[in-house]
Amino acid sequence: MSEKRYKLHPVAAIINFVKGLKELILPFIILIVANGLNFSFNPLEEGFWSNIFPLAILSLISIVYLFSGVIKWWTFVYWFEEDELRVEYGLFIKKKRYIPFDRIQSFNYKEGIFHRIFGLVQVMVETAGSTNGKPEVVLTAITKEAANDIEDITRKVKQETEHLEINESTVLEETAVQNAKVIHKMNTKDLIILATTSNSIGVVLAGIVALLSQLGDLIPYEKLFEEVSSLIKFGFVIIALSVIGALLLTWLVSVLITFVNYYDFTVVEENDRLIITRGLLEKKKVTIPLNRIQAIKIVENPLRQWFGFAAVAVESASGGFGDKDQKVILFPLISKKDLFHPLQNLFPHLEWEQTLTKPPKKAKPFFYRIDFLWLVPLVAICTYFWYPYGLLSVLIIIPAIMIGLWQYRTTGYAMNGQQLTIVYRMLSRVTFVVEKKRIQALESKQSYFQKRRSIATFQATVMSGMMGATARARNLELEDVEAVMEWFEK
Amino acid sequence: MRNQLMFQIPKKGLTVWRLYGLFNTLFMAVLAAVASFLTYKFEWLPIIYYIAVAVVIIVAITSVWLFPKIRWDHWRYEVREHEIEIQSGLFVVKRTLIPMVRVQHVDTVQGPILKKYDLANISISTAATTHIIPMLITKEADDLRGRISILARVAEDDV
Numbered sequence: 001m002s003e004k005r006y007k008l009h010p011v012a013a014i015i016n017f018v019k020g021l022k023e024l025i026l027p028f029i030i031l032i033v034a035n036g037l038n039f040s041f042n043p044l045e046e047g048f049w050s051n052i053f054p055l056a057i058l059s060l061i062s063i064v065y066l067f068s069g070v071i072k073w074w075t076f077v078y079w080f081e082e083d084e085l086r087v088e089y090g091l092f093i094k095k096k097r098y099i100p101f102d103r104i105q106s107f108n109y110k111e112g113i114f115h116r117i118f119g120l121v122q123v124m125v126e127t128a129g130s131t132n133g134k135p136e137v138v139l140t141a142i143t144k145e146a147a148n149d150i151e152d153i154t155r156k157v158k159q160e161t162e163h164l165e166i167n168e169s170t171v172l173e174e175t176a177v178q179n180a181k182v183i184h185k186m187n188t189k190d191l192i193i194l195a196t197t198s199n200s201i202g203v204v205l206a207g208i209v210a211l212l213s214q215l216g217d218l219i220p221y222e223k224l225f226e227e228v229s230s231l232i233k234f235g236f237v238i239i240a241l242s243v244i245g246a247l248l249l250t251w252l253v254s255v256l257i258t259f260v261n262y263y264d265f266t267v268v269e270e271n272d273r274l275i276i277t278r279g280l281l282e283k284k285k286v287t288i289p290l291n292r293i294q295a296i297k298i299v300e301n302p303l304r305q306w307f308g309f310a311a312v313a314v315e316s317a318s319g320g321f322g323d324k325d326q327k328v329i330l331f332p333l334i335s336k337k338d339l340f341h342p343l344q345n346l347f348p349h350l351e352w353e354q355t356l357t358k359p360p361k362k363a364k365p366f367f368y369r370i371d372f373l374w375l376v377p378l379v380a381i382c383t384y385f386w387y388p389y390g391l392l393s394v395l396i397i398i399p400a401i402m403i404g405l406w407q408y409r410t411t412g413y414a415m416n417g418q419q420l421t422i423v424y425r426m427l428s429r430v431t432f433v434v435e436k437k438r439i440q441a442l443e444s445k446q447s448y449f450q451k452r453r454s455i456a457t458f459q460a461t462v463m464s465g466m467m468g469a470t471a472r473a474r475n476l477e478l479e480d481v482e483a484v485m486e487w488f489e490k
Numbered sequence: 491m492r493n494q495l496m497f498q499i500p501k502k503g504l505t506v507w508r509l510y511g512l513f514n515t516l517f518m519a520v521l522a523a524v525a526s527f528l529t530y531k532f533e534w535l536p537i538i539y540y541i542a543v544a545v546v547i548i549v550a551i552t553s554v555w556l557f558p559k560i561r562w563d564h565w566r567y568e569v570r571e572h573e574i575e576i577q578s579g580l581f582v583v584k585r586t587l588i589p590m591v592r593v594q595h596v597d598t599v600q601g602p603i604l605k606k607y608d609l610a611n612i613s614i615s616t617a618a619t620t621h622i623i624p625m626l627i628t629k630e631a632d633d634l635r636g637r638i639s640i641l642a643r644v645a646e647d648d649v
Contacts, residue, residue, distance in 0.1 A: 317617070440616040443586040451583070461619050468618025482492050488587055489573055 005077040011118050012076070012141040016069030018114070021062060028058060078139065083157050085125065085150070087137050099136060101154045103127050106273065106287035108135070109147065113281055121147050126287075180270040183342050184331050186262060194333040195258035196251065197303045204257070205250045262332055269346065274314075276328065288328060292317045294438045294462040295469065296347065297327070298339070298431040305429055308336045312343070315464035327464070350419055350433055356412030363455050363475035367411075368404025375400055403427070413473045413480075415487050420460060422471040432471035438462050442488045444481050456481040492585075495566035495577050502607050503625025504562045509603065511553035518549045567623050569638060574614060576621055592616040593642040596635045600628065614638065 076089040084098045110122040121144050124135035139147075186194075195201070263280035269290075276286045295315040304310060312331040331339070340352045375397055382393035410425040420439065422432045439460045446456045458481045459472035522542035529538045557580060566577040574588045593614055600610040610631040612623045626634065 437591075439589075440592050440618040441586055441588045441621065443584055445579070445582050445584045447582045463617040485492065485585070485587055488589070 003079045003081045005079045006142075006146065008073055008076050008139060009118065009120050009141045009143060010073065011114055011120060013070045013073035015112070015114050015122075015140055016072055017066045020065030020069060024058070024062060024065070073140075076140075078137075080153055085137070085154070087139075097137060099125065099127060101157045104154055105289060105292060107147075107151055108287055109283070109285035111279075111283035115141060116281075116283070119144060123147050123150065180268050182266065183269050183274075183346065184265075184267040184334070186265040186332065190333055191258055191262055191265075192255060193307075193309065194262065195255040197301065197307065197309065197333070198254065198258065199301055200257070201250060201254045204253050205246070208246055208250055208253070265332060267330060274330070274346075276330070286328060288314065288316050290346070293347075294464055295432060295434040295471075296330075296343070296350070298433075299428050300336075300430075301428040304333070309333055310336050310339055312339065315462055315469045317463050327469075350435070351416065351421075352433075354414040354416065354421055356414050356421070356423055357476070357480055358412045359408060359473075359475045360455070360477045362453055363477075364405065364408050366450065366453075366455060366475040367408040368401045369449075371400045371404065372397075407474070411473055411475070413476070413484070415484060420484070420487075422460065422473045424471065424473055430471070432460075434460060434462055434471070436488065439488065440468060442485060444485055446478075450475070454478040458484055495568040495575055497567050499562060499565045499625045500609070500627055502609060502627075503565075504558055506603060506607055506609060506625060507558035507561065508554050511550075511555075511558055514553045515546065515550045519546050522546045565624070569634060569641075571641060574621070574638065576623060586621055588614060588616060588619075588621060590638075590641050590644075593638060596638045596642075598628075598631045598635050612638075 071091050072089055075091055076087070078085065078087045080086070083101050085101065085104070086099075087095075087097045089095055105126045108124040108126060110124070111120070112122070115121055118141075120141045122141060123139040125137040125139075127136045260280045260282075262278050265278040266276070268275045268277075272290045274288045274290060274293075276284075276288075278284055293314045294317050297313045297315065298310050299313065300310045310331075311329065311333060313327045313329050316328055331342075334342075343350075343352055379393045379396070382390035384390065407425045410423060410429050412423045414421040418436045420434050420436065422434075424430055424432070440463055441461050442458065443461070444456050444458045450456055454477070455475050456478045457472060457474045458476070459470050461468045461470045463469075522545060525542050526539055528534070529536070561578075561580055564577060564579050564583050568575045572590050574590070574593070576586045576588075578584050578586075594617060595615050597613045597615070598610045599613060604610055604625075608628050609625050610628045612626060612631050612635055614621045614623070623634075
C-alpha cells in the first residue's frame with residue numbers, strides 16, 4: 001500500500017535558512033567588531049587577506065546553511081501509514097521517524113511572520129516521550145489545511161480505536177467533540193496591567209540604563225554638568241525629567257514586548273484539552289491534555305499581590321512546547337477574586353481555598369538566619385576594602401531579615417484527601433497545588449539546628465520536563481512534616 | 491517521631507568513602523605543591539606556603555575522617571511493599587519517600603573501585619527524580635534491584 005507523500009511548503013527552506021542565520025548573527029557581530037569595522041576591498045592594501053579571511057569563512061558557512069535548509073526541505077516527506085505519522089528526511093544520512101497516532105499527546109502550532117504572509121503554520125508534534133525540551137517532530141511550514149488534515153486523521157483513527165474498546169459511549173463522544181468553551185481571554189487593559197507589573201520591567205530598565213551609559217561617550221555629560229551646576233535649580237528639573245523619561249521609555253518598551261507576546265491571549269477548553277493561543281507577530285497555539293497536567297502554580301509577585309492580581313501556570317508532563325520552559329502560563333494575569341471560579345471549572349476535583357498549617361513561632365529566625373551565611377562574609381569584605389563607607393553594607397541585613405519574616409508569614413501547607421497545597425515565597429508568593437498521585441517523591445530535611453528545635457522542611461517533586469518541578473515548605477513543626485510523610489505513605 | 495529506618499550501609503562502604511577522600515586529598519596536595527613551587531619560583535608572599543599546607547590538612551581531616559563518618563551515620567534505607575524510604579545527608583539530614591508506583595526503572599552501577607570491594611550503587615529513577623542507595627554488597631544490590639522491580643511492577647497506577 002503506497003500512501004500519498006506530502007512535502008513541506010517551499011517557504012520552509014527560507015525559514016530554515018533564516019533560523020540558521022539568526023544563530024550566526026552573534027559570531028558575525030563579534031567578528032566584525034573585533035576587526036574594528038575597517039574593511040577594505042582593495043586586494044593591494046596591506047592586511048587585506050587577513051581581514052577578508054573571517055568574512056569569507058562566514059559567507060561560506062551561511063551558504064552551507066542556505067543549502068542545508070534547501071536540502072532538508074527537498075528531502076523532507078511525511079505521510080500516514082498503518083496508523084502512524086511517518087517522517088523522513090536527509091540526503092546522505094536518511095532519518096526516519098514513525099509515531100503511532102495514539103502516542104501523540106498534542107499538536108502545537110506556531111506562526112512566524114513568514115508563515116503569516118503565506119498562510120502557513122509550523123506544527124510541533126508532542127509525545128509523552130519528548131521530555132528533553134524538544135518536540136518529537138517539527139513540520140516547519142505547511143498550509144493550514146494540511147495541518148487540519150493531520151489533526152483530523154489522527155483524531156479519527158484515535159477515536160476508531162477507542163470506539164472498538166467502548167462501543168456504548170460512541171454517541172457521547174461524537175457530541176463531546178465540538179464542545180469548546182472559552183475559559184479566559186485577555187483584553188487590552190489586562191495586557192497593559194500585565195506589562196506594568198511584570199518582573200521583566202526591571203530587565204528592560206537595566207537594558208535602557210546600560211544603553212544610556214553606552215551613549216555616555218556621545219553625550220557630553222561633563223559639559224552638561226558644568227552648565228547644570230551653574231543653573232542648579234534647573235539641574236534638578238533636568239535630572240527629574242530624564243529619570244521620568246527613562247521610566248516612561250521602559251514602560252513603553254515593556255508594554256510593546258507584552259503586546260507582541262501576549263496579544264489576543266485566549267484559553268479554550270475542548271475535549272479535555274486546554275488550547276492556548278497568543279501572539280501578535282508570531283502566533284502560537286499550545287495544546288495540553290488536561291490529564292497531563294501535574295501541578296498548578298499560582299504566582300503573585302509583590303507588586304501584583306499588592307493590587308490583588310496573580311498569574312497561573314501549570315506544570316505539564318509532556319515536554320517542551322517549542323520554547324524551552326515546561327511551565328505553561330494558563331492565566332498571565334487574573335484578579336484574585338476571579339481566579340477560583342475558572343480553576344474550579346477546569347479542575348473540579350481540587351479545592352482552592354483552604355486553611356493553611358503555618359510554621360511555629362520558634363521557626364521565625366530560621367527564615368533569615370540562613371542568609372547570614374553569605375551576608376556576614378559580604379559585609380566583612382565590603383568593610384575591609386571600602387572602609388569606612390563599606391560599613392554601610394551592614395544595612396543590607398535589615399531588608400534580608402524583613403524578607404525572611406515575610407517568607408515566614410507566607411509559608412504554609414494544607415493537605416486533604418488526595419491533594420497537597422504548598423504556599424511559599426522567594427519574593428513572589430507561590431501557591432503550589434498538586435494531587436497525591438502526581439507527586440514523584442516527597443522529601444523531608446532537617447539540619448542540626450533545626451533538629452534541636454524540632455523543626456523540619458519538606459518538599460514535593462512533580463514531573464515537569466527533564467528536571468521536574470519542586471515546591472518547598474520551610475521550617476515547619478516536625479510533627480506536621482511527619483504527618484505529611486505519613487499522608488503520602490498511604 | 492518516625493521510626494529510624496532499618497538498614498544501614500555496610501561498613502565496607504565507609505572504607506570506600508575514605509578512599510575517595512584520600513584521592514581528593516592527593517589531588518589537593520598536588521595543587522598545593524604546584525602553588526608552593528610557583529611561590530618559590532616567582533617569590534610570591536610566603537603566606538601562600540602556610541595556606542597551601544593548611545588547606546591540605548583540612549581537606550585530609552574532613553574528607554578522609556569526618557565527612558565519611560557523618561555521612562555513613564546518616565545513611566539509612568528501607569524498601570517496603572509500597573514505598574522506598576532513603577535517609578541521607580551530611581549537614582542536612584534528608585528523608586526521601588518514593589512510592590513504588592512512581593518507580594520507572596532501577597539500575598545498579600559499579601565502578602572499578604566498587605568492584606574491588608564487591609560493592610555496587612543502586613539508582614532508582616522516577617519520571618522526575620533519581621535517587622541513589624550507595625555502597626551495597628553486590629549480591630544484596632542485585633537482589634534489591636530485582637525486588638524493587640517486581641514490587642514496582644505489581645503497583646500499577648495511572649501516571
